[in-house]
Amino acid sequence: MTRRTAIVIGSGIGGIACAIRLQSLGFDTRIVEQLNDVGGRAYVRRAEGFTFDMGPTVLTVPHFIEELFSLERDVAMLTAPDFPDDVLGDGQRIVSGISGGPNTSRYLDIVPVLPFYRIYFDDGTFFDYDADPVNVRAQIARLAPEDLDGYDRFHEAARAIFQRGFLELGYTYFGSLGSMLKVVPDLLKLGAVQPLFSLISKYFKSDKMRQVFSFEPLLIGGNPLKVPAIYAMIHFVEKTWGVHYAMGGTGALVKALVVKFEELGGTLQLGAKVARIDIEKRGRQRVATGVTLASGETLAADLVVSNADYATTYLKLIDTAHRRINRDVVVKFRKQSMSLMVIYFGYEKREGDPDVRHHNIILGPRYEELLTDIFERKILAEDFSQYLHVPTLTDPSLAPEGHHAAYTLIPVPNTLGDVDWDAVGEGFADKVLNFLDDRGYIPGLRERLVYRSFVTPDYFEQVLGAYAGNGFGVEPRLTQTAFFRPHNRSEDITNLYLVGQGTQPGGGTPSVMMSAKMTAREIARDYAVDPRIVAGMPA
Structure with missing residues (x-):
């Protein structure tokens, strides 16, 4: 039986994670990367004996990484629990040792970092931000004692948003407006659609505490004044599973993921800039059939996944004649991150x-x-x-x-x-x-x-x-969240999918790994890879 083939454009963390999943689903998968090394925004700069991660440096939710390193060839794990109970300890704190789970540890070392961040204010004072409730309360008492009660109330509000927005809905693919409308009442009840800074300001009087508990969306390209309050869940994501570091840098994680991908039988092609995504017109359908590289080489495939920038994918790699939904005016209308x-x-x-x-x-x-x-x-x-x-x-x-x-x-x-x-x-x-x-x-x-x-x-x-030189893809704001964010399955072109920070659920290392699993699930549905797998997937 002939195996299906897939091409992934770009070797960012989301692209590599998706390629690993496709390889485990039984697709012969090739990553094409325009640069001379892997990583995309997670590229590594080396100079005069120094090694610099050029992009992401904060790792959270390490069991997402562990799941990737646990995949096997032709054995999909799309039905495994997205948030397994065994990664949670008492009080939903990280379990000892999960930072570098048993399969991850075969490839690299990942260690916890404490404090998560030291936050310096302009007057020279600072706040050491971590998951220890005693420490957090002590620092609030030192800098803004009037906000201790407010912190307790914020903590409970953030817990509820985390439970519903991340643990229950984190992997929900909003491919239709109806899928989103089903959850809006719950989010309204939680106050999760108002601007994050507005939510924070209800609980904290001090400018310093408002900054401490609202800055995190900046790490994924969001404006705290504009992102919906559902992003308060970042506080609880970090509190629950900690902040971590891959020894050797994030680049070491990328290299390890490439090793895993190639062990599964995947192929990596560097210095392979894509000039266009090849599309055939079949009746009323437009169907992706592969890519043509800048060198003129044509690579055929049953499906194409773009880990390239969302806007660049549509504006530069796909002819306007093939774009009914993602037309130039629509793509350019979306606000880009800073x-x-x-x-x-x-x-x-x-x-x-x-x-x-x-x-x-x-x-x-x-x-x-x-x-x-x-x-x-x-x-x-x-x-x-x-x-x-x-x-x-x-x-x-x-x-x-x-x-x-x-x-x-x-x-x-x-x-x-x-x-x-x-x-x-x-x-x-x-x-x-x-x-x-x-x-x-x-x-x-x-x-x-x-x-x-x-x-x-x-x-x-x-x-x-x-x-537009965006650092994090499409800006996360209410009108560009969930269904209103670019879709992981192209609405215009059959067999074309997207993955990474510009798509659902959004930016940040854990989110692009979630994006990879969401995209792989849509592909599994479309190709009926295994009826048991598809039947076990959430709608």
Whole structure:
């Protein structure tokens, strides 16, 4: 019997995860990647002995990773519980050892990180954010004692949203408006459709606590002022399963997933830029039949999955004649997430260095106003906030002996603004690094800096192929959530599917892994891979 074939465009985490699942479903799967190495936004930069993850660095819900490493060839696990009881301990806390589950540990080491984040305020105070309720309450008492009761009430509200929005609906594919309307009453009852910052403001009086409990959507490209309050579940996702780090960096996780994919019989083709998705007209249907590479090579397949940027997939890889739903005006109408400037730097260690953490959120003097500048006005403000990542505090192997490797990530407008990054990039990078030095986060950084490079929104647009230089795909907001978010099964073209942060359920490492499973389920339904599997899938 001839095996079905699949092509996955792009080797981001979502693309690789989907390719692994397709291979386990019995498809001969080929990943085509335009760059010279895997990862997409999770690409790795190596220079002068330093190793830098260029993109995602926060890993949560480690049993999603464990499930991928547990898959076998032609043995699908689409009916396995999405949130198995054995990953939960007392009080829904992470069970000891699950950070690197038994199958994951055959490929790489994953370790918990504490605190999850150290959040610095502009006045120099900080909040160590973790899952320990005693610690959290102690820090609230230190910084904003008036908010202790509010935290208890927020905690219960977030728990309810997490239970319904993540544990019960997390893997629901909203392919029809009716599927979404069924759950709207529950979400309204939970207050999950109002803006997150509005929900937070009901429980917290202090500006500091409002920032602490609302910043997390920024890590997936969302504006806390605009994302629906269902994103309060991020707080409980982290609280339940912790924040983790792959030794060797996220790039080590990507490489391990590729090893797993190839062990299952999958094929990876690097330096293979896709020029177009090949489509045939069959009666009234448009059917994807493979891809044509920029080199002119044509690769035929029974189905195509795009892990490329949603807008780029439709605007650049598919002729307008084949797009009835995802027309140019519709695709361009969707709001794109903000972009990023990321500065990668290596510096000499020094005795008595300040006690920064693995993950640091350094907030500027403005919060709501800065978010509006970035997301709505699309201007580069004088002030900024940043996420400082110093992984060598956990994993010294990423830098030469006696040095740290770090990056700092600054949310900035996407390229739909008018910032000339060729003109301002160098000066802005200097400004950010000087800030870390002058404000005492890394004192003396100027003198001990031994390596520096950076990327701007132009990198996301020109190298990664992200429309408008977006950092996280389509912006998560109420009108672009669930059914209103781009669909994992193309409405225009039979046998074409999408996966990754631009599709359902959204951005972030756990979500793109969820997206991979959701897309694989739709493919299994469409191809009736195994009636028992399809019958066992949730509607």
